[in-house]
Amino acid sequence: MSSLTATPSENESHITSYPKFVGRSLWLATEGSLAFYAWMTMLTAVFLVGANAWANQVAGGMIGTNMTDQVSWGLYIANFTFMVGLAAGGVMMVIPAYLYHDRKMHDVVIIGELLAIAAIVMCLMFVVADLGRPDRFWHLLPLIGKFNFPISMLTWDVIVLNGYLLLNLHICGYLLYMRFLGRKPNPTWYIPFVMLSIVWAISIHTITAFLYCGLGGRPFWNTALLAPRFLASAFVSGPAFIIVAMVFIKRITGVGGLDQPIATLTKIIRVTILINLLMVASELFTEFYTGGSHASAAKYLFFGLHGKTALVPWTWTAIGLNLTAAALFLWPGLLAFRWRPLLVAACCMAFVGAWIEKGMGLIIPGFVPSTLHEIVEYVPSQLEWKVTVGIWAFGLMVFTIAIKTALPTLKNPAKY
Amino acid sequence: MKKLKLRITNLVFATTVFLVVIMTFGLYLKRAERGNPHHDRADVRGLLQVANDDKVESDDKAFAVVVHRPAGPPRVALAGVDPQGRRGEVACSTCHSVRKANLENKTTDTLNEFHEGLVVNHGKLACYACHNPDDSDSLRLADGTNVAYQDVMTLCSQCHGQQATAFAHGAHGGMNGHWDLTRGPQMKNNCVDCHDPHSPSFPSMIVDFKPKDRFNAPAEHDQEGQ
Amino acid sequence: MAEQKPSLPVVENFSRRAAVKGAFATLGAGAFVAAVSPLRQAAKNSTAAEFMQQHYQELTAEQKAEVIARLEEEAKENYGVDVQIADDRPIPNTKFVYAINLSVCNGNGKCVEACHKENNHDRDTNQSYIRVLEMPKGTMDMEQGSTTYSGAVPKDDKFYLPVQCQQCDEPPCVDVCPVKATWKEEDGIVVVDYNWCIGCRYCEAACPYHARRFNWKQPTVPPEDVNPDQSYLSNRIRPVGVVEKCTFCLHRTRRGKLPACLEACPTGARVFGNILDPDSSIRWILNHKRVYILKEELGTKPAFFYYFD
Ligand code: SF4
Ligand code: SF4
Numbered sequence: 001m002s003s004l005t006a007t008p009s010e011n012e013s014h015i016t017s018y019p020k021f022v023g024r025s026l027w028l029a030t031e032g033s034l035a036f037y038a039w040m041t042m043l044t045a046v047f048l049v050g051a052n053a054w055a056n057q058v059a060g061g062m063i064g065t066n067m068t069d070q071v072s073w074g075l076y077i078a079n080f081t082f083m084v085g086l087a088a089g090g091v092m093m094v095i096p097a098y099l100y101h102d103r104k105m106h107d108v109v110i111i112g113e114l115l116a117i118a119a120i121v122m123c124l125m126f127v128v129a130d131l132g133r134p135d136r137f138w139h140l141l142p143l144i145g146k147f148n149f150p151i152s153m154l155t156w157d158v159i160v161l162n163g164y165l166l167l168n169l170h171i172c173g174y175l176l177y178m179r180f181l182g183r184k185p186n187p188t189w190y191i192p193f194v195m196l197s198i199v200w201a202i203s204i205h206t207i208t209a210f211l212y213c214g215l216g217g218r219p220f221w222n223t224a225l226l227a228p229r230f231l232a233s234a235f236v237s238g239p240a241f242i243i244v245a246m247v248f249i250k251r252i253t254g255v256g257g258l259d260q261p262i263a264t265l266t267k268i269i270r271v272t273i274l275i276n277l278l279m280v281a282s283e284l285f286t287e288f289y290t291g292g293s294h295a296s297a298a299k300y301l302f303f304g305l306h307g308k309t310a311l312v313p314w315t316w317t318a319i320g321l322n323l324t325a326a327a328l329f330l331w332p333g334l335l336a337f338r339w340r341p342l343l344v345a346a347c348c349m350a351f352v353g354a355w356i357e358k359g360m361g362l363i364i365p366g367f368v369p370s371t372l373h374e375i376v377e378y379v380p381s382q383l384e385w386k387v388t389v390g391i392w393a394f395g396l397m398v399f400t401i402a403i404k405t406a407l408p409t410l411k412n413p414a415k416y
Numbered sequence: 417m418k419k420l421k422l423r424i425t426n427l428v429f430a431t432t433v434f435l436v437v438i439m440t441f442g443l444y445l446k447r448a449e450r451g452n453p454h455h456d457r458a459d460v461r462g463l464l465q466v467a468n469d470d471k472v473e474s475d476d477k478a479f480a481v482v483v484h485r486p487a488g489p490p491r492v493a494l495a496g497v498d499p500q501g502r503r504g505e506v507a508c509s510t511c512h513s514v515r516k517a518n519l520e521n522k523t524t525d526t527l528n529e530f531h532e533g534l535v536v537n538h539g540k541l542a543c544y545a546c547h548n549p550d551d552s553d554s555l556r557l558a559d560g561t562n563v564a565y566q567d568v569m570t571l572c573s574q575c576h577g578q579q580a581t582a583f584a585h586g587a588h589g590g591m592n593g594h595w596d597l598t599r600g601p602q603m604k605n606n607c608v609d610c611h612d613p614h615s616p617s618f619p620s621m622i623v624d625f626k627p628k629d630r631f632n633a634p635a636e637h638d639q640e641g642q
Numbered sequence: 643m644a645e646q647k648p649s650l651p652v653v654e655n656f657s658r659r660a661a662v663k664g665a666f667a668t669l670g671a672g673a674f675v676a677a678v679s680p681l682r683q684a685a686k687n688s689t690a691a692e693f694m695q696q697h698y699q700e701l702t703a704e705q706k707a708e709v710i711a712r713l714e715e716e717a718k719e720n721y722g723v724d725v726q727i728a729d730d731r732p733i734p735n736t737k738f739v740y741a742i743n744l745s746v747c748n749g750n751g752k753c754v755e756a757c758h759k760e761n762n763h764d765r766d767t768n769q770s771y772i773r774v775l776e777m778p779k780g781t782m783d784m785e786q787g788s789t790t791y792s793g794a795v796p797k798d799d800k801f802y803l804p805v806q807c808q809q810c811d812e813p814p815c816v817d818v819c820p821v822k823a824t825w826k827e828e829d830g831i832v833v834v835d836y837n838w839c840i841g842c843r844y845c846e847a848a849c850p851y852h853a854r855r856f857n858w859k860q861p862t863v864p865p866e867d868v869n870p871d872q873s874y875l876s877n878r879i880r881p882v883g884v885v886e887k888c889t890f891c892l893h894r895t896r897r898g899k900l901p902a903c904l905e906a907c908p909t910g911a912r913v914f915g916n917i918l919d920p921d922s923s924i925r926w927i928l929n930h931k932r933v934y935i936l937k938e939e940l941g942t943k944p945a946f947f948y949y950f951d
Contacts, residue, residue, distance in 0.1 A: 030663055044670055052677035059680035061859035061882040062841075068629055069855050072846040099427070132841020132856065132883030135685075135693060139821040139840055146697050146822045146838070154820040154844055199431045216814065216940040217850025293785045372773055372805060372852045373784040376629060578951070586923025587743065587931075590910030591900065595922075596733070599898030610910070618909060620794045621748060625755035627768045 021180040029404040035252075040400065043393040050390010053383050054129055062132055064383040070376035071367040073130070075384045078359030079391070080126035082237070084208045085230060085358060087119035087164065089238010091201035092268055093261070098194050104260040110175060110406050111242055111249075113168045116201070118399035120165040125391045153211045160204045167197045172406070179409050205230045212366065220297035221366045225283055230358070232276035237354040239265040239272075240347035247344055249403065255410045263335055266343065273326045273350060280322075280357070296373070297365040305369065310377040314360045321353035479594065479601040484609060489553040489565045512552035519544045537615040546571055546613070572607045579607075697822070698835040698875070709837070710874060717879060721863060725870040727878050730896035732829035738890050738945065739830070739917040739924045740901075741933065742804055745951040747911035749774050749795040749802030756906030757806075760891060761877040762869050764861035771888035772903060773852060775803040806903070807832065807853035807888035808936065808944030815845035815854060815887075824885070830945050831890050833875040839884040846885060850937050851944075854887045890914070917945075 032040075057064050067074045093112030097105035128134050139145040140158060149155040171193050178185040209227035216222055243265050246258045287298040299305055304312050328334055328346035335343070369375050380388075492511075494504040511530070521527075522542045524534045536543075548556040548563075555563045555571050563571050573580035582588035589610070594600035610618065691712060695701075701709060710727045717725045754770045763769035775787035779801055787803065796802065809830050816824055816832060823839035826832045846854045860882040872878040873893030880886050891901040895914070904912040915924035927933065933947040 031659075044673075048673050048677045051674060052680070055678040055680040055684075059684040061857070063859040065858075067858075069846065070629065070852070072843040072856060127842075130842065132843070132885075133839065133881075135688065136821075136838070136840045139697075139823070139838060148820050148822045151817050152820045152844070154818065154842065158820065195427055198427065199434055203434075211844075215818075215848050216942075217848065217937070293783060296785060366847070369785070370852055371850050372775060372789060373787060374629075374789055374852075582951075585926035585930075586915070587741075587913050587927050588746075588910055590904075590907055590912070592905050593900065594898045595895065595900050595915050596898035602900075605910070610908070618748065620796065621750040621908070622794055623749065623751045623792050625751050625758070625768065626790070626792065627754065627758075627770045627773070629767070 017181065018177065021177050024180065025176065025405045028408075029401040032404065036400075036404075040397065043397045043400070046393035047390050047397065050387050050393065053386035053390065057129075057383055057387065058134060064381060066379055066381040066384065068376050068378070070370040070374055071364060071378035073363055073367070074378055075359070075380040075388050076126045076130040078363040079388055080123050080130070081208060081230075081363060082355050082358045083119045083123040083126060083395075084161070084205055085234030085354070086238055086241060087116045087123065087161075088201040088205040088231070089234040089236070090114075090116035090119070090168075090242070091198055092235050092239045092265065092272075093242060094194060094198055094201075096264055096268075098191070099198075102264060104257060105264060107257055108246070108261050108410060110172055110409060111245060111403065112238070113172050113197075114402040114406060115238070115242060115245070115399060116168045116197075117165065117172065117402060118395045120161055120168070121398050122391050122395035123161055124165075125394065126388075129387050129391065153207060153214055156207045157204075157211060160200065160207050164197070164200050164204050167193055167200055171197065172402070176406060176409060202231065205234050212362075217371050218366045219294040221362075223283065223286075225279055229276065229279045229283070232272055232279055233354045233358055235272035236269055236276055236350050239269050240350045240354075243269075243347045244344055244351075245399075245403070247340060249410070253407060253411070255407070259337075262343075266329065266335055269347075269350065270329045273322070273329055276354075277322060277326055293373075296369055300368050300375070301361060301365040306375055308368075308375050308377050310379055311360065311364060311368070314356050318353045318356035318361055321349040322357065325350035325353060479597045479599070481591075481597070481602045481604060483569070483604045484606050485566045486568060486606065486608060487566075508552040517544060517549035519549060535615045537617070538613070568608055568613070569606050572613075576607075692837065695837050697838050699825075706874075713874070713878060717868075720860075721868055721879060722865040723868045723870055725868065725872050725878070727872045727874055728893065730873045730876070730892055732827050732831070733896060733898075734828075735918055736828075736916045737830045737918050738809065738895060739915065739928075739947065740809075740890065740945065741913045741924055741927050741931075741947040741949060743911045743913070743951060744801055744803060744948050746909045747774075747802045747804060747907075748909055749776055749791070749800070750908065752906045752908055753804060753903035753912070756902045757888070759867070760869055760894075760902035762861065762863050762872070762879045764857075764859070765863055765867065769855060769861075771853065771855065771886075772804055772806040775805060776800050777803050803948070805851055805853075805936065806946075807849075807890075808851050808942065808946035809888075809890060811943035811945060812941055814848040814850070814940075814942060818844045818848040820844065824887075829896070831892050832887065833889055833892070834885055834887060835875070836878070836880050836884045836886065841883040841885065843885060850940050850942060854885050856885050857882050 053064075065074060090112035093105060093109045096102040097109040128137065131137070140147065140155075142149070147155055149159070171190050174190050175185055206227045209230040212218070212221035213223060213226040243262055246262055249255055250258045284298065284302075287295045296305060300308065301311050301315050303309075325346050328342065329350070333339060334346065364378055368377065489507060491505040491507060494506060497503055518526075520542060521544075522540065523536055524531050545558070546555055548554050550556075551562060553565075555565060555568065557563055557571060558574055569580070569583075579588050583604075589605050589607075591602050591604045593602040595602070607613070612619075689712075691708075695709060696705065698706075706729055710729065713727050714725055717723060717727075751774055754772045754774060757763070757772050758768060758770040761771065773789045775784060775789055776791040776795075776797070777784070777787040777800060779799055784803075791797075791800075809826075809832055811826075811830070813826055813832050816826055819839075820842060821838060821840055824832060824834045824845055841856065843856055846856060857880050861879055863879065868879070869877060871893060873896075876889045876891065876893040891899075891903075895901055901912075901914055904914050913923050913927055915922035917924055917928070919925065927949065928947065931949040931951075933949040935944045935947060
């Protein structure tokens with residue numbers, strides 16, 4: 001495939017060579033096997049279903065969702081929160097690669113960065129899906145709109161998320177472009193950005209936690225542990241996704257050199273999954289041992305309140321998945337090659353566990369009981385599921401295309 | 417190794433600077449916003465003080481507080497109609513002027529000619545604690561002073577001083593119209609508009625309007641929940 | 643088309659593939675346009691003028707007049723009534739404060755209904771800015787309360803706690819709004835510019851008193867029920883997809899009148915006034931009664947007081 005890459009002459013201007021690079025990348029990215037086309041067609045179809053559902057939501061009002069004035073955020077914001085974590089989790093490849101000079105990691109670190117890009121795109125889409133007036137989106141733009149910075153944490157989030165997107169686009173774009181030009185990347189053009197992206201990754205998730213934990217009227221969120229918990233679970237879900245992605249990339253494309261990064265990430269999850277469980281346990285102890293009305297959201301989440309139990313199955317599923325995944329990760333044999341399917345299963349469990357814990361298990365109980373202690377339950381409507389799945393499909397499309405673009409780099413890491 | 421250490425130190429330093437700068441900036445701007453006089457966020461105690469030495473629009477109130485008054489002494493409808501088919505009404509004194517007052521009576525149970533069935537549930541008061549035995553078309557105070565029916569509030573206020581004080585300060589009895597008397601009048605009820613003088617406790621009511629929160633018609637809520 | 647994998651780009655093959663890819667892309671784009679076609683209908687209902695409208699605080703007097711004329715026209719078109727939308731500004735030296743006597747309130751809910759009618763709320767949902775909690779005597783814990791009680795009131799062992807926007811002096815709802823669509827005015831009323839709000843509902847999450855409502859759909863109000871006496875920041879019929887809240891009936895109170903919920907209260911439990919006026923009823927209450935505020939520990943500094951006789 002590398003034969004497709006023309007090497008432009010040394011003195012060609014970036015103005016002409018960069019569009020060439022973009023065009024070439026797109027061409028390559030849309031090239032593939034039947035299975036690839038089938039996969040993309042499937043994702044497109046699902047995405048279109050979601051787009052249609054969203055259009056209906058905008059046209060008919062958000063009455064089509066199951067959100068209420070009591071539970072005013074639902075599945076969208078739940079997914080948004082999780083996606084921020086996924087984006088931040090991508091950085092878990094960058095840290096070993098650039099801070100500890102893990103050579104093997106260095107070659108594949110771009111997978112983490114591309115995941116971050118796809119996840120942020122999904123984040124932004126979830127936020128837009130949640131807006132009652134997406135047509136007024138321009139009100140959020142600094143200068144032409146009215147940006148309540150720095151008082152509103154949401155404006156911080158808008159800034160850091162877009163900043164993170166740009167950072168990662170720059171890093172990935174630069175590395176791939178240099179490869180296209182056949183040059184060795186100049187560290188001064190990307191190492192500072194990589195360092196910044198590490199700090200930035202932490203900041204996106206911290207600020208997303210601040211969105212919730214700064215609200216005094218919501219005792220369930222109003223805890224200093226929220227940001228650290230977010231980070232810990234992000235560092236489970238991000239690496240878990242990357243491991244699964246790498247296993248598939250290896251299986252499908254035969255890219256080598258992925259086993260050692262997989263091992264490193266598994267070791268990282270081993271630690272972070274325990275830290276996450278520890279923090280959850282500490283949170284639960286504080287809630288339940290103290291009791292009182294602050295514990296009512298937790299009670300609702302775990303056992304139901306006044307006979308209302310909509311979230312109970314979700315929670316216990318998450319706990320079951322998280323504990324099983326933790327047990328599997330702690331088992332040293334998991335890294336053995338013949339246990340690959342089990343590793344993938346463990347990653348999936350950790351991933352889904354984190355998704356529930358941070359989505360339905362965190363956003364919804366913040367609203368139940370409501371601030372007047374009404375118990376209004378929330379179960380996402382069909383429309384919400386369609387939009388959500390549509391956005392996931394779009395994210396996977398972005399990720400697939402991004403990975404395809406980077407495949408030549410992954411295949412011939414020796415080039416730089 | 418040295419390079420690695422240097423890099424980590426750099427990174428830690430950069431993080432700290434980043435955090436300190438954004439935090440300071442954020443806090444500063446938040447302060448600035450809070451200090452903005454436009455926002456008028458002084459607490460109540462502060463406001464009370466300000467207002468005390470700075471009398472605001474307490475004078476030249478152009479409009480009055482109008483307390484509703486009863487039309488006059490009650491008139492009693494006669495049973496039946498006269499040959500011309502007209503209904504008649506008489507004053508209390510029509511009967512009571514020819515009857516001896518029983519100053520002890522406290523209940524309608526003892527009555528067999530008139531007022532039967534009237535529910536009296538007003539402390540241990542006798543009828544003539546408030547009605548005037550000497551002039552049945554008016555009321556009387558505890559000290560014997562005559563009070564017109566229109567001024568019934570004076571009578572009630574003898575015992576219900578707390579409510580009377582609150583009423584005088586707009587904290588009892590409700591009102592309609594204007595809070596700002598420079599712009600329009602204010603109308604207020606009198607005691608017997610809301611309280612039946614013979615059985616003054618406020619009647620029980622039926623709740624007939626309930627918001628239906630989306631998807632949650634009241635019927636779906638479990639009352640036993642609590 | 644993927645049956646053969648060329649090792650080198652062959653020109654004919656290249657163009658054939660490009661054509662196939664182009665066809666697929668066109669197909670995809672067409673399908674996308676079809677999928678989001680409901681948006682076209684939504685776009686029909688909103689004018690360019692509405693889309694371009696600036697934030698309330700940035701409108702000049704003429705722009706305001708234009709906007710209001712447009713809104714009145716829209717009300718005529720969509721609801722079939724002639725309405726008057728005023729732009730009531732705060733009265734100088736006024737700060738509104740509300741108080742409720744919980745010894746007197748019997749939970750009959752007339753205030754809830756009056757709010758519903760006065761403020762042109764959606765008729766389908768009986769929406770209202772006020773919720774009344776029925777609480778067991780002997781506790782202040784809202785956990786034990788219920789908003790869905792019915793039947794005859796008051797019940798012997800209960801007291802009733804009406805809750806609406808507390809017009810906080812430190813309003814968390816204002817702080818969180820990313821676009822400054824909601825702010826506190828000089829007379830203490832926290833208002834929303836319904837034409838600027840983007841409907842993110844962050845303020846709804848931030849308010850500790852369940853004071854904010856979202857317009858999940860376009861409100862329905864039959865023409866004969868529309869209250870035509872409206873104000874831009876207050877009871878004009880709200881657009882879909884934005885947040886609204888109690889404004890202490892600023893279209894009344896800024897003209898010196900009492901709020902609708904107070905006038906409707908048959909027990910006289912409600913007291914409203916200007917705290918800066920030393921002779922006002924509200925001042926007398928604050929000075930003579932033991933008042934308390936809801937959720938004081940949150941530091942929101944409500945301008946809404948409760949007291950018992
Ligand atoms: S009660 Fe809620 S909506 Fe009203 S000012 Fe306070 S925080 Fe804002
Ligand atoms: S819903 Fe509207 S008023 Fe509330 S925070 Fe969002 S933009 Fe501001």
